[in-house]
Amino acid sequence: MPVIIKNTPFLPYQVLQDYEETTLGQNNAIGACNIFIGTMRDFNEGDQIKVLTLEHYPGMTEKQLDKIIAEAHQQWALIDSLIVHRVGDLLPNDPIVLVATWSSHRGDAFDACRFIMENLKSKAPFWKKERLINEQERWVISNTKGYLNT
């Protein structure tokens, strides 16, 4: 159930392939894998964004993410899970976050992945600062809602 904080770009599909080959191995109990990948978009609040800088609280970030993963493993029948999150300067289209969950049946993988992602968004101490096309910088005040109907 690794939590990886990276200050350099990463390729989520490559990370997944490597993880499945080297760590998960051939686990015949796995019947489902759910993946969420968040990437940097080039607009926010009606403005064009050039660079996104992600700050975090080293140590607390890992502690909170470990807790979230442990909770997910308590609530759902997960075989494994993985979180990779970027910090530092990102450019449009760069992956920000990868969450993957593996289980025997799809319901556990789907629901646990969503749970991990929504809790990461509200509890993991990361902060985004945007640099606009005109070089103006501003902190992102809040995340958008994850569940559209609430």
Added chain:
Amino acid sequence: MSIKIRYFASLKDYIGRSEDEIIYNEVLTVTEVWQQATQNKVKPQNTLVSVNMDYVNWDEPVNDRDEVAFFPPVTGG
């Protein structure tokens, strides 16, 4: 009693530094730590606080060598 204080993101800009240390003889709550470390600066709405990297309430007592952090709502993912 030595307490380390850290500020992150917009709170760091607001306070003008990333860290403080205060030495105190009595047990303080995190609210009192904020008041002492920032010289009673107005606390921005929605400020969050942690002690030793766990979220706590504002009446949480702080012990010797604890690390207290103040920061705005998180925006990762």
